[in-house]
Amino acid sequence: MTGPAGPGGPQELLSWGRPRARWVLAATVLGSALSFLDATVVNIALPSLGADLGAGTAALTWVVNAYALTLAALVLLGGALGDRYGRRRIYLLGVTVFAASSALCGLAPDVTVLVLARAAQGVGGALLTPAGLAILQASFAPADRARAIGAWSGLTGVAAAVGPFVGGWLVQVASWRWVFLINLPLALAVVVISRRCVPESRGPGPGARPDVPGSALLALALGALTYGLTTAAEAGPGAPVPVGLLAGGLLLLAGFLLWERRAPAPVLPPGLLGERLFVVVNLATFLVYAALGALFFALVVTLQVGAGFSPPAAGLALLPVTVLMLLFSSRVGALMRRTGPRVLLTAGPLLAAAGAALLGRLGPGAGYVLDVLVPVTVLGAGLTLLVTPLTATVLAALPEGRAGLASGVNNAVARTGGLLAVAAVPLVGGLEGGGLTDPQRVGEAFAVVGRVCAGLLLAAGLLSALLVRSPGAESGPARGGPAPAQPPGKSGRSGGSGPSY
Known part of the structure; x- marks a missing residue:
């Protein structure tokens, strides 16, 4: 069976169980794991690298957000580049950029170099993340695509479960630098396998030139908003610099939306804003992932600095979330066929909000089982x-036909919510200066952050209860019925792959 044309004509589609099919799956799993794990494992290393490099709260926040910023702003562009210039080519470019910047992270002599290298990592992630699943979609025969994507989802889920513990162990027995350097052999394996086994593919037709100006405007807007929130913790929310940055970010965001109305191939087609259900669910996505971004960032720091747990214990804290999702997500998909989406999109955030509120009790003397694992399990059940x-x-x-676009936009919205929420943590928790290294201040701040995150999740549940209707009830073109899916963006199209937990 042949598929879409590659560089030299139509390509032979892969069947499940063939040796080459296994190698293609291995290449996409390893590459995706690089990007997924960096979003969580680095949080565990923050206390150690902060002490080693003498970094304060603002710098540590940027270690996380420099990566999230470039990834959120460029992931849609990355999907478009893969469709136009070749998915394997862009995937290999992304893996190479990611590996080179990981090496620079691991060897960084100071926090400034580390932050710049993290931004470069985000660029690599934005290239490799959407290309990985697009390769699976284009390489496998239609009858085997769902099985291949399901195997990809399960294997990356295992990596997400094991990775934070391995990262915590590396921090404890070696150095925080190995959290980055361990990416190098994985990236090398991806490059070797991809060059030997992964077929090239492109989108149908030549396509329009990718929307580089729109992506640049979005990156500048998110950068200004993130920097404004970060500086507000130090200078105060009413100080001229953060106010100017936040105002400038909003103006740039407005400029981005105006540009998208006239761009020949916009990364965010303006017609999407007229799709009521799509807008409502993406707003709920923003609230949910803002809560999760802030909560997960603050949790692993609080466990180590505020409660005195080891890095491996901090890495294991989120394991219940991953395990519950791996075991029960498909059953929830079956349940949704009977109940419709609104019931679950209401109950899930409410249950997750209860878990976030329970986590607010963390502090000196906290018990690992009752004060950490039980609330995280409640949170995981809600998610x-x-x-x-x-x-x-x-x-x-x-x-x-626009499922890839829907997945990619939802992925970008989720990452943007987490990006801005992490930037706001020092301001909300009063952690300016060296607050992230002060046990008492960290404990007090986490109680506040936990309540705010619970409020965001409650707002998402209320929004869903009031405004979400079954997709088939919406006006406009006929939709396909909802099917079990993976976290935002884990779709077989080129829209991207969602944030990890």
Whole structure:
């Protein structure tokens, strides 16, 4: 069976179980794991690298957000580049950039170099993340695509479960630098396998030139908003510099939306804003992932600095979330067929909000089982109810032919929510200066952050209860019914792959 044309004509599609098919799956799993794990494992290393490099709260926040900023702003552009210039080519370029910047992170002599290298990592992630699943979609025969993507999802889920513990162990027995340097052999394996086994593919037709100006405007807007929130913690929210940065960010965001109305191939087609269900579910996505971004960032720091747990214990804290999602996400998809999305999109955030509120009790003397694992399990149960319906509803809110676009936009919205929320943590928690290294201040701040995150999740549940309807009830072109899905962006199209937990 032949498929879309590659560089030299139509390519032979792969069948499940063939040796080459296994190698293609291995290349995409390893590459995606690089990007997924960096979003969580680095948080565990923050206390150690902060002490080693003498970094304060603002600098540590940028270690996380420099990566999230470039990834959120450029992931849609990365999908478009893969469709136009070749998915394997862009995937290999992304893996190479990611590996080179990981080496620079691991060898960084100071926090400034580390932050710049993290931004470069985000660029690599934005190139490799959407290309990985697009390669699976284009390489496998139609009858085997769902199986291949399901195997990809399960294997990357295992990596997400094991990775934070391995990262914490590396921090404890070696150095925080190995959290980055361990990426190098993985990236080398991806490059070797991809060059030997992964077929090239492109989108149908030559396509329009990718929207580089729009992506640049979005990156500048998110950068100004993030920097404004970060500086507000030090200078005060009413100081001229943060106010100017936030105002400038909003103006740049408005400029981005205006540009998209006239761009020949916009990364965010303006017609999407007229799709009511799509807008509502993406707003809920923003609230949910803002809560998760802030909560997960603050949790692993609080466990180590505020509660005195080891890095491996901090890495294991989020394991219940991953395990519950791996075990029960498909069952939630089946349940959604009977209940519709609104019930689960309401109950999931409410249950997750209860877990976030329970986590607010962390501090000196906290018990690991009752004060950490039990609340995280409640949080994970809520996310398990929430994530599959959220993604399936986003995909079903647009016609089937635009599922890749729906997935990519939802992925970018989720990452933007986390980016801005992490930038706001020092301001909300009063952690300016060296607050992230002060046990008492960290404990007090986490109680506040936990309540704010619970409020964001409650708002997402209320929004869903009031405004979400079954996709088939929406006006406009016929939609396909929602099917079980993965976390935002884990779609087989070139829209991207969602944030890890």
